[in-house]
Amino acid sequence: MAELPFATDAIAPRLLAWYSKQGRALPWRQTRDPYRIWLSEIMLQQTTVAAVIGYYQRFLENFPSVEHLAAAPQEAVIDLWAGLGYYARARNLHAAAKMLVEEFGGEFPQTVTELQQLPGVGRSTAGAISALAFERHAPILDGNVRRILCRLFALQQPPRSSAAEKQLWHWAELLTPVADVHDYTQAIMDLGATVCLPRKPLCEDCPLSELCQAREFGLEQQLPLKQKSKPVPIRHEAALLLEKQGKYLVRRRPASGLLGGLWEFPTVSIADGEMAEQKVRLLMSDFAVSGDLRPLGNITHIYSHFRLELQLFQLSIDDFPQVAEAENDWCAAEELSQLALHGAHKKALEKLQGSGE
Ligand code: SF4
Numbered sequence: 001m002a003e004l005p006f007a008t009d010a011i012a013p014r015l016l017a018w019y020s021k022q023g024r025a026l027p028w029r030q031t032r033d034p035y036r037i038w039l040s041e042i043m044l045q046q047t048t049v050a051a052v053i054g055y056y057q058r059f060l061e062n063f064p065s066v067e068h069l070a071a072a073p074q075e076a077v078i079d080l081w082a083g084l085g086y087y088a089r090a091r092n093l094h095a096a097a098k099m100l101v102e103e104f105g106g107e108f109p110q111t112v113t114e115l116q117q118l119p120g121v122g123r124s125t126a127g128a129i130s131a132l133a134f135e136r137h138a139p140i141l142d143g144n145v146r147r148i149l150c151r152l153f154a155l156q157q158p159p160r161s162s163a164a165e166k167q168l169w170h171w172a173e174l175l176t177p178v179a180d181v182h183d184y185t186q187a188i189m190d191l192g193a194t195v196c197l198p199r200k201p202l203c204e205d206c207p208l209s210e211l212c213q214a215r216e217f218g219l220e221q222q223l224p225l226k227q228k229s230k231p232v233p234i235r236h237e238a239a240l241l242l243e244k245q246g247k248y249l250v251r252r253r254p255a256s257g258l259l260g261g262l263w264e265f266p267t268v269s270i271a272d273g274e275m276a277e278q279k280v281r282l283l284m285s286d287f288a289v290s291g292d293l294r295p296l297g298n299i300t301h302i303y304s305h306f307r308l309e310l311q312l313f314q315l316s317i318d319d320f321p322q323v324a325e326a327e328n329d330w331c332a333a334e335e336l337s338q339l340a341l342h343g344a345h346k347k348a349l350e351k352l353q354g355s356g357e
Contacts, residue, residue, distance in 0.1 A: 004174075005153065006211045012177040012184050018207035019187035024049070024194070027056060029186060034108035034133035035066045041128050042093055042120060045142075046086050049193065055084050067106055069097035075252070078261040082340035087262055091255075092120025110134040123169075131176075131185040139172035140185055144192020149175075150224035151196060154213035159224045233306045238276040239265040239345065240283050241296065241314040241352055247330040248352075249287075249320075250339065259303075262342040267310075276311040289317050296351055301344035310344045312351060 023029075026049060028040035039059060043052040062080055063069040069077070074094050081090035096118040100106060108129070109115055115126035123141070130138035141149075149171050150159050157164040177184050195202045201220050203209050214220040242249040248265065255261045266287075268279040277293060284290060296312035331339065336349050 005213050008171075008174040009177075010211060011152075011175045011208065012180070014207040014211075015187040015191065016180055016183055019183055019190060022194070023183075023186060023190055027053060032133050032182075034129055036060065037133045038096075038108070038121075038125075038129050039093070041125050041132075042089050043084065045089060045125070047084060051084065055081070065106075066097050066100050066108075069094065070101040074255055074261055078340050082338060085343070087259065087340065087342065089120060091260060092118075095119040096121065108133065110136060112136075112138050128185060131181045135182055137176060137178050137181055139169065139176040140188070141168055141172050142189065142192075144196070145172060145188055147198060147224055148188065148192050148196045148208075151201070151214035151220055152208060152212050154217060154219055154223060155225075156223075157225065158227045160227050232302070234309060235306050236270040236276075236309050236311075237267050237344075238270055238280050238311040238313060239267045239348055240280050241265050241312060241348065242287070242289065242320075243314065243316045244318070244320050244330065247332050248336060249328060250331055250336065250341070251328045253342075259342045261340070263339045264342060264345040265348060270311075277313065280313045284315065287320070289315065289320065291315050291317055296348075299344050299347045299351065301347060303343065308344045310348065312348050314352070 026040075028036055031037065040052070040056055043056055043059075059080060062076075063072060072094070074091065077094045078087060078090050081087060084090075099118060100108065109117075110130060110133075112123065112126040112130050115121050115129055116123060118126075121129070124145075125140075125142075127138035127140040128142070130136040131140065146159055146168060149155070149168050153171060155164060155167065157167075159165075159168065175188075191206070191208070195206050199221075203212070203215050203220055206212065206215075209215050212220070214223045240249075242265075250263050250265055253259050253262050253264060266283055268283050270276050270279055277295075280293060284293075292315070294314045296314050299308075299310040299312065301308045301310065333349075333353060341349060
């Protein structure tokens with residue numbers, strides 16, 4: 001491991017002193033209840049505090065304990081998550097609640113190793129729950145902490161490489177104090193969210209600026225180094241926006257599998273050489289409807305493992321035969337915007353609304 005540029009025990013006291021004056025008062029900070037802390041940590045992954053607060057409160061009103069969450073149908077959990085995005089988190093949350101009730105008797109385990117058995121709980125989230133709920137000496141390495149450490153130690157490697165990962169965890173462990181681990185963990189998260197910002201860090205306001213190596217060498221804007229992005233596969237699909245008396249046909253995807261439990265407009269996949277409109281006409285014949293298709297343009301949406309190119313076609317009809325599948329529904333535009341549509345279909349809805357329909 002690289003030689004350390006400063007005494008690692010110099011960090012925690014500075015952060016704790018700063019946090020006692022500048023720390024944010026957030027709803028999940030008033031509790032040591034692991035259920036509430038876990039819920040907030042999952043919601044905060046890839047999402048801002050401002051977006052999370054309302055969802056956090058609504059979730060607790062609907063599912064006040066892990067037992068309530070475990071007993072709910074998965075659809076109810078996903079529907080309550082609608083709009084927060086990254087829906088795998090909601091599915092994992094529900095699966096983890098079931099595991100907690102069935103295998104842990106409703107009690108949260110306290111160690112990082114045990115917590116990592118829960119679906120959707122990685123090492124950093126496990127560390128956060130262990131430190132915040134149980135005051136255990138457990139480091140975290142979320143996106144904010146990763147950025148701070150890259151700058152503090154002026155790490156000159158892409159931070160997601162395996163060598164950098166190992167190095168960062170080692171530093172995270174060294175900096176995490178044994179005492180006051182709860183406040184230290186909150187403090188370092190707050191520093192990343194409010195001071196050591198991704199684009200323009202506010203070094204003048206930073207309690208670590210005297211020690212920070214990126215600051216010393218004028219590298220705070222360059223670090224962390226950019227990760228080279230890998231090319232992602234592209235999928236082509238076409239969606240039928242089928243309208244009857246101001247309502248649109250939508251259906252829920254199967255609970256398991258890709259984008260499980262989310263809603264979408266009826267969709268067909270388009271293979272190389274196939275024409276989108278022809279495939280949509282086949283879909284129309286499945287529904288036994290006919291009429292003039294109106295092209296509404298294309299949507300591009302990036303999911304975690306692929307890019308989706310989605311072509312949109314609208315069809316208005318007066319009458320519709322009974323849809324056999326159980327998970328179909330007709331929704332007006334205002335109902336659609338409350339629904340847990342997955343990303344590309346959310347954009348399709350915005351396009352539809354922008355087209356004046
Ligand atoms: S001095 Fe600047 S770059 Fe260094 S940790 Fe503080 S805010 Fe981040």
